Amino acid sequence: MDERFSRLRGFIDIYGEDLYFFNLIENTFRKYAEIYGFEEIKLPILERTELFVRGIGEGSDIVRKEMFSFKDRGNRDVTMRPEGTASVVRAFLENNLLNDPKYHKLFYIGAMFRAERPQAGRLRQFHQAGVEWFGSDSPLVDFENISMLWYILKELGISDKVDFIVNSVGCDKCTPNYKSYLTSFFDEHYDKFCEDCKERRNKNILRIFDCKNPSCQNTLKNAPKIKETLCDNCKYHLDTLTDMMSKDKIPFSIEDNLVRGLDYYTRNVFEVRYKGIGAQNAIAGGGRYNNLVSEFGGPSIPAFGFAIGIERTIITLKENIELPKKMSVALCSVSSKETNFSLEIAKILRKEKIVTHVLSHIGNLSKQMKVANKLGVKFAVIVGEEEFREKKVSLKDMETGKQNTVPIENLIDKLNNKGLE
């Protein structure tokens, strides 16, 4: 192919096994979101740039260097959404959903865009499935969200392959205190920190916990813990959530260092990690954001949300789950005289929702069998002069190689019983 037409870096085609798992994740997520009482919402991919600048935070890395932003034909500043929450909040306010309790719990599934350098588990266009729950500050809400995610991962078969990590980043009341404690601690040990951390000190001091530098990590061992400075209310939120998770036997660990990169989070935050992906190991994450709705000019309404990274979850599934083999049949005919007969049979099979490949257009029988083998079908149904005359088919199990002739009226039964003597 002419390379001028090749796909853009970080943008991929999804098909085959990947798409199977993609759909599995999407369907499982949708099923549970609905069971838990969430309503689906489809949101625009393109929004005003200002929405994300305000929502995610001017100082965040996403806004500073990762957005696909440009001017549209009307000279408006627009951005391809890098995440879902800001848009959901916007839609919540713009459609006055506050007035209708039915739409206080929303979920979305769709593509997100970030202009980063691609690497394992990181793409420029990726997909997230997420929920947002408006109107309550109760830790029960935090728990409901996390437990829903737990059951989704359980149904997908990977709940025992991942780690749940929980923390609290505090609220308006206690975070400023903590930040000032941390800043004075930092200044006491200023020389022991790396250049990056010195920059973090001024930008967002909490991020120093994300530093991979061993010397910084070592210094931070003695740093004040956020847990020790949480206000009573925040402490109550974290304790209640973790109690509920323990009671429901959802395994988790508390990590003082867990800080989220989006500025809007308050109180409880969490992340789900899978070790097999490489450096980009967070397959889901989220938390409480009690100030974002008012930030957009709405009333002061607390909220909680999380999102699953679909591509990263696909990686996890591929490493742990076998692809199921579905029932399928190849229809082979000996000569063109039996073409109509095999089309009749195809009709019968498809009526029973059996995946049917008609191969009559492909060469001789030997060639058809070869193709049937490549397609990986469970059975070959072979029709020739004799079968046509007697209204029968030859049914061959492609795995065992066993073959019987069966009357047409018994074909479906035979296939469903999957038994050939």
Next chain:
RNA sequence: GCGAGCGUAGCUCAAUUGGUUAGAGCAUUGGACUGUGGCUCCAAGGGUUGCGGGUUCGAGUCCCGUCGCUCGCCCCA
């Protein structure tokens, strides 16, 4: 934005310190086999060695540039 590694057939990889016409397996196509796939055997097609320049009698191999991919940092899902 920064750092490292890698670009040879559709795929996975060979090719002696630079040395004839760049090879093999898998895959594809045809045949052995005109009513039976997988296994075997035979044959065929498939390459501007990512691209451009340089060094050299001679470059897949060395040098420079460029593009692409991968991994990591940053950050996040």
